[in-house]
Amino acid sequence: MSSLDVQRGFGVYVHWPYCARICPYCDFNVYAAKARDTAPLFDALLRDLDGWRARTGEREVDSIFFGGGTPSLMSGEQVAQLIAHVRRLWGMAPGAEITLEANPDDHARFAEFAGAGVDRLSLGLQSLDDERLKFLGRTHSAGDAVKALDVARGKFRSISIDMIYAVPGQTLEAWRGELSRALALGADHLSLYELTIEPGAAFFQAVKRKAWAPVSDDDAAAFYEITQDLTDAAGLPGYEISNHARGPEHRSVHNGIYWKCGDWAGVGPGAHGRLTIGRERWAVEAAEKPGHYLHQIKANGIGWAAVDRLDAVGQARERVAMGLRVVEGFAVADVEELGLQLDAEKVAEFAAEGLLVRGDGRIALTREGRLLADRVAGEIAP
Numbered sequence: 109m110s111s112l113d114v115q116r117g118f119g120v121y122v123h124w125p126y127c128a129r130i131c132p133y134c135d136f137n138v139y140a141a142k143a144r145d146t147a148p149l150f151d152a153l154l155r156d157l158d159g160w161r162a163r164t165g166e167r168e169v170d171s172i173f174f175g176g177g178t179p180s181l182m183s184g185e186q187v188a189q190l191i192a193h194v195r196r197l198w199g200m201a202p203g204a205e206i207t208l209e210a211n212p213d214d215h216a217r218f219a220e221f222a223g224a225g226v227d228r229l230s231l232g233l234q235s236l237d238d239e240r241l242k243f244l245g246r247t248h249s250a251g252d253a254v255k256a257l258d259v260a261r262g263k264f265r266s267i268s269i270d271m272i273y274a275v276p277g278q279t280l281e282a283w284r285g286e287l288s289r290a291l292a293l294g295a296d297h298l299s300l301y302e303l304t305i306e307p308g309a310a311f312f313q314a315v316k317r318k319a320w321a322p323v324s325d326d327d328a329a330a331f332y333e334i335t336q337d338l339t340d341a342a343g344l345p346g347y348e349i350s351n352h353a354r355g356p357e358h359r360s361v362h363n364g365i366y367w368k369c370g371d372w373a374g375v376g377p378g379a380h381g382r383l384t385i386g387r388e389r390w391a392v393e394a395a396e397k398p399g400h401y402l403h404q405i406k407a408n409g410i411g412w413a414a415v416d417r418l419d420a421v422g423q424a425r426e427r428v429a430m431g432l433r434v435v436e437g438f439a440v441a442d443v444e445e446l447g448l449q450l451d452a453e454k455v456a457e458f459a460a461e462g463l464l465v466r467g468d469g470r471i472a473l474t475r476e477g478r479l480l481a482d483r484v485a486g487e488i489a490p
């Protein structure tokens with residue numbers, strides 16, 4: 109592994125697939141919690157981590173991210189044991205970030221999570237409007253969301269909140285008011301997402317049968333512009349297409365590993381990971397269904413169900429697509445060191461159109477360009 113690869117970081121992602129209720133916009137690998145015995149899955153996560161350690165060799169963990177699903181359904185003891193196990197296997201970098209995604213409904217366990225070692229809470233508010241929360245299938249009210257944030261204050265080094273905009277029936281002025289209220293809550297970080305209609309989600313079927321229609325591209329762009337204006341004015345500028353932080357210290361370390369194309373161990377049903385060994389880079393995916401995942405762990409000592417080697421072109425395309433997401437962009441050398449070249453004609457064309465900027469060996473999107481990130485990445489990459 110080159111020194112550049114080490115600098116890209118190493119994280120651990122833990123996927124907890126259970127939810128009290130599955131939201132209609134969600135296409136993640138999630139399952140209804142019901143009255144499940146979670147002990148077998150918890151034990152499998154520990155074994156999966158062991159399997160990853162055997163393959164990564166010595167690393168230092170820069171971040172642990174508990175995602176889902178709803179990891180705030182876990183107990184504080186389970187979270188503490190997983191953190192301790194990661195620490196034993198790899199060791200933690202100084203100031204390593206430990207994030208847990210949480211629903212407002214689970215605020216009674218926030219103190220447990222803080223005591224377990226979680227220092228960053230990502231709170232799924234999604235909206236501060238009760239009618240929109242109902243439409244989004246959330247089980248909490250706007251009042252519950254604010255209360256949960258109050259409970260979290262002082263317990264974590266950093267608090268992030270998630271919000272969804274461009275919801276059918278939502279006006280630009282309504283979003284302006286809602287986002288203004290969210291910014292006034294004083295969170296350190298905001299993840300602000302346009303409602304997207306994904307094939308695996310219940311909303312996809314609703315749109316297909318024409319129960320309602322998503323907002324137009326032009327309206328979505330207007331929502332995005334309002335989002336940038338308000339967050340800039342509030343001192344939480346966008347450092348990535350959907351993410352805003354009060355300062356560099358509140359940027360997501362874990363997501364930064366994804367954007368820099370670092371390595372991460374992904375454990376839990378359906379979890380994805382990346383592993384670089386020498387000049388070889390592998391994309392791995394764990395077995396998706398919990399039952400299959402448990403079987404995979406029992407048979408092989410690791411949850412991997414699919415392993416694909418990324419060739420130079422695949423790595424370059426990933427570096428461009430992920431690197432363009434952040435305001436700093438990516439280094440042209442990230443592509444050239446793989447023996448490949450960007451499409452210089454397309455780079456010049458997009459620069460002339462005001463969609464990207466070049467300088468100091470880097471390429472980054474402009475604010476206008478971020479609205480067309482996928483198109484620009486696809487056309488300039490090798």
